[in-house]
Amino acid sequence: MRSVTDRGPDHLPHRTRPGHVPAPVGFGAESALRALVVMVLDDDNEPRRQVGALPFRLGRDGKPKILLVTSRESRRWVIPKGWPMKGRKPFQAAAREAYEEAGLRGAVGKRPIGHYLYQKRLKNLDAVLCQVKVFPLKVRKQLKHFPEEHQRELRWFTPAEAAEAVSEPGLAAIIRAACRT
Secondary structure, eight states: OOOOOOOSTTOOOSOOOTTOOOOOTTSHHHHHTOTTOOEEOOTTSOOEEEEEEEEEEEOTTSOEEEEEEEOTTTOOEEOSEEOOOTTSOHHHHHHHHHHHHHOEEEEEOSSOSEEEEEEEEOTTSOEEEEEEEEEEEEEEEEOSOOTTTTTOOEEEEOHHHHHHHBSOHHHHHHHHHHTOO
């Protein structure tokens, strides 16, 4: 898998004016109309950090497949991801998220293959700018039962289908670059 760092059109400004709502890439016109949405950054004006796994396997035809899950709130297609975990290295936390969100076990890469930015919508309608480090996960087993099995849908996609299904351009670029042969 090849490495890519997102510097694409989903790079969002670090500051917003009170009452100003930037039109976030991947959220469509609906988000631009939400006058109460405010982008929230950490105290040092940096995006919040997350870790994610890009689950893949070879299909019966020998071609790569990518597993995506739906987000719990908006039901968009995403990769398993979450906040860093105390006592775990970033790649270990990414593997844990893949287990919790999709029941996946496998070999996770210790080095990220890229990162992307997105706006995480909070329940209070605020949005938090997050940067997700993406680690490859070669799936060897998919469990029938896992912690979030009733909260998400799972689906295996071809790399081209997966890149089209996700809303974040940076994630789509990582999928395309990682699966090029």
